[in-house]
Amino acid sequence: MLNLRQIHHIAIIGSDYQASKHFYCDILGFTLQGEFYREERDSWKADLALNGQYTIELFSFPQPPKRPSRPEACGLRHLAFNVDDIEQSISVLTASGVFCEPVRIDPYTGKKFTFFNDPDGLPLELYES
Known part of the structure; x- marks a missing residue:
C-alpha cells in the first residue's frame, strides 16, 4: 500500500486571475501565502491557505480551455x-x-x-x- 498521509493541495486554473484571487481570498476567506508571476508562461501562481494550512495552488494561464461540466464529465466533480x-x-x-x-x-x-x-x-x- 502507498501510505498516503493527507491531501497536500488542490490546483485550480482560473481564466481571470484577479477575479479568482478575489473570490477565493475575499469571499471564501483563504489567505494568500505567496504570489508569483512566471513570465515565461505569462502565468500567475498563488499559494492559498485555509486556517493556516496550505490548500490551493491558484494558477492563471492565457486563454485556458473551458472545463467540461454538464452533463457530468469524467474527472474531478x-x-x-x-x-x-x-x-x-x-x-x-x-x-x-x-x-x-x-x-x-x-x-x-x-x-x-x-x-x-x-x-x-x-x-x-x-x-x-
Whole structure:
C-alpha cells in the first residue's frame, strides 16, 4: 500500500486571475501565502491557505480551455468545504453576489449541503458539519 498521509493541495486554473484571487481570498476567506508571476508562461501562481494550512495552488494561464461540466464529465466533480452553519454561509455568499443552489439533505447522513460555483464555473459545495 502507498501510505498516503493527507491531501497536500488542490490546483485550480482560473481564466481571470484577479477575479479568482478575489473570490477565493475575499469571499471564501483563504489567505494568500505567496504570489508569483512566471513570465515565461505569462502565468500567475498563488499559494492559498485555509486556517493556516496550505490548500490551493491558484494558477492563471492565457486563454485556458473551458472545463467540461454538464452533463457530468469524467474527472474531478467538485470541491467540498465543511461549515458550521450553512444558512449563515449562504448569506455571506449571497451578499457577495454568489448564487447558491437550494439546500439539500444528504440522505445518508441527514446533513445539509448546497452547491455554488467559482468565477469559472468550478462546482463547489458547502457541507454542514
